[in-house]
Amino acid sequence: MAQIGETRRELALDCFLLAGRIMMESGAETYRVEDTMIRMAVSQNMVNSHCFVTPTGIMFSPSEELATRFVRVNNQSTDLERVALVNAVSRNLVAGEYTLQQAYDEMMIIDQTNYRTSIWVQTLAASVASACFFILLGGSWGNIPFPFVIGGIGFFIVDTILTETRVKIFAEFIGAFIIGILASIAVYTGFATNLDTLIIGSIMPLVPGLLITNAVRDLMAGYFISGLSKGAEAFLTAFAIGAGVAVVLSF
Amino acid sequence: MNWPLEAFLSFLAAGAFGVMFNAPRRTLVSCGLVGMSGWLIYRVFFLAFDDSVQASFAGAFAVSIVAHLLARKFRMPMIIFSIAGIIPLVPGSKAYNAMRNIVENNHLEAIAFASEALMISGAVAMGLVFAEVLMQLYFKRQARRIQRKMGLTQE
Numbered sequence: 001m002a003q004i005g006e007t008r009r010e011l012a013l014d015c016f017l018l019a020g021r022i023m024m025e026s027g028a029e030t031y032r033v034e035d036t037m038i039r040m041a042v043s044q045n046m047v048n049s050h051c052f053v054t055p056t057g058i059m060f061s062p063s064e065e066l067a068t069r070f071v072r073v074n075n076q077s078t079d080l081e082r083v084a085l086v087n088a089v090s091r092n093l094v095a096g097e098y099t100l101q102q103a104y105d106e107m108m109i110i111d112q113t114n115y116r117t118s119i120w121v122q123t124l125a126a127s128v129a130s131a132c133f134f135i136l137l138g139g140s141w142g143n144i145p146f147p148f149v150i151g152g153i154g155f156f157i158v159d160t161i162l163t164e165t166r167v168k169i170f171a172e173f174i175g176a177f178i179i180g181i182l183a184s185i186a187v188y189t190g191f192a193t194n195l196d197t198l199i200i201g202s203i204m205p206l207v208p209g210l211l212i213t214n215a216v217r218d219l220m221a222g223y224f225i226s227g228l229s230k231g232a233e234a235f236l237t238a239f240a241i242g243a244g245v246a247v248v249l250s251f
Numbered sequence: 252m253n254w255p256l257e258a259f260l261s262f263l264a265a266g267a268f269g270v271m272f273n274a275p276r277r278t279l280v281s282c283g284l285v286g287m288s289g290w291l292i293y294r295v296f297f298l299a300f301d302d303s304v305q306a307s308f309a310g311a312f313a314v315s316i317v318a319h320l321l322a323r324k325f326r327m328p329m330i331i332f333s334i335a336g337i338i339p340l341v342p343g344s345k346a347y348n349a350m351r352n353i354v355e356n357n358h359l360e361a362i363a364f365a366s367e368a369l370m371i372s373g374a375v376a377m378g379l380v381f382a383e384v385l386m387q388l389y390f391k392r393q394a395r396r397i398q399r400k401m402g403l404t405q406e
Contacts, residue, residue: 027272027330028328028330029328029330032328032330078272078273079272079273080269080272080273080274080275080330080331080334081273081274081275081276083328083330083331084274084275084278084327084328084331085275087327087328088326088327091326115273116273117270117273121270122270122271122273125267125268125270125271126267126271128263128264128267129263129264129267129268129271132260132261132263132264132267133264133339135256135260136257136260136261136264136290136339137344155271196344196347196348196351199347200343200344200347203343203347204264204338204343205268205271207338207341207343209268209334209335209337209338209341210272210330210334212337212341212372212375212376213330213333213334213337213379214330216376216379216380217330217379217383220379220380220383238346242346242347242350245347245350245351246350246351246353246354249350249351249354249355250354
């Protein structure tokens with residue numbers, strides 16, 4: 001540890017914590033983040049480092065005598081492109097193709113760039129997914145405009161409320177509620193048939209697939225804190241969607 | 252039962268989920284392929300054995316295996332490929348029917364649907380776990396073989 005200087009050590013710590021934070025905020029699995037950080041640390045001669053990642057914060061201890069650093073993980077939004085980019089940078093660092101400074105600069109660029117496609121493209125994707133699921137679940141071809149439109153509107157509403165309020169359960173509840181209302185209107189005015197398939201197809205873009213997968217993989221890897229909290233989040237999301245639809249159906 | 256149509260629709264749906272989760276652009280076709288393989292295997296098992304729990308297990312297993320292979324090929328985290336593929340297997344219609352029956356005060360029927368939804372999500376989780384363990388064993392064996400070839404370990 002003596003051979004690396006003070007500034008270099010600080011830079012290394014900043015780099016690892018930044019990598020961990022970006023990955024956690026973009027929806028990577030907890031054990032994957034810990035694995036990446038430890039690999040990067042070992043490649044920088046920090047053999048005795050320890051790292052503890054939860055969905056809301058990351059602790060990293062470089063060695064026994066040095067101070068432990070902590071960083072808070074803030075708003076989480078799924079962005080797999082950033083996960084892939086950070087993963088590529090860390091691979092290059094471990095393979096020795098990047099110096100520490102280069103890796104840190106790359107991470108800073110990744111942190112500040114917005115890689116998300118525009119909300120309209122995402123809404124279009126949600127519409128297409130809803131329409132596909134509607135047909136796969138046995139809907140008729142004549143009704144296909146309804147899941148296309150309703151699924152897109154539902155996704156757009158959830159995304160808008162989420163950016164405005166940051167309360168996920170509320171956003172999902174309102175989204176499912178509006179999907180239920182629109183689907184009921186379409187059916188009761190006689191334009192569409194089969195309310196059930198229409199609603200199921202349209203709420204598909206809201207299903208917490210990422211959370212479920214992450215929760216299972218974290219639990220499996222023995223990371224019970226993050227596995228359970230992500231599982232709880234998935235359950236709450238599913239509950240909010242169900243409650244939103246149920247409120248409409250109860251009338 | 253129209254196989255090419257189902258394949259195309261599930262491919263499109265999984266690709267669309269890839270766009271929504273902002274997967275890297277060059278992996279979108281692969282995301283679609285993962286979703287398609289998962290859904291087709293699910294359907295084949297469902298038609299053969301008429302049991303959606305087993306079929307979900309098989310579908311999730313297929314999704315996880317294909318996602319692992321693609322992750323190796325692209326050198327990217329496996330999660331990029333698996334989430335788009337898992338979503339078609341989520342028991343949305345069972346959960347919906349359970350909710351609907353609760354609202355209509357048919358509690359007995361609601362319990363039947365809810366327990367089925369629970370079984371299916373458990374089967375999906377088990378499918379993911381089994382495939383992951385198998386792939387880990389396989390990759391470990393492969394790595395050991397390469398090491399032996401390079402003369403790093405002696406046995």
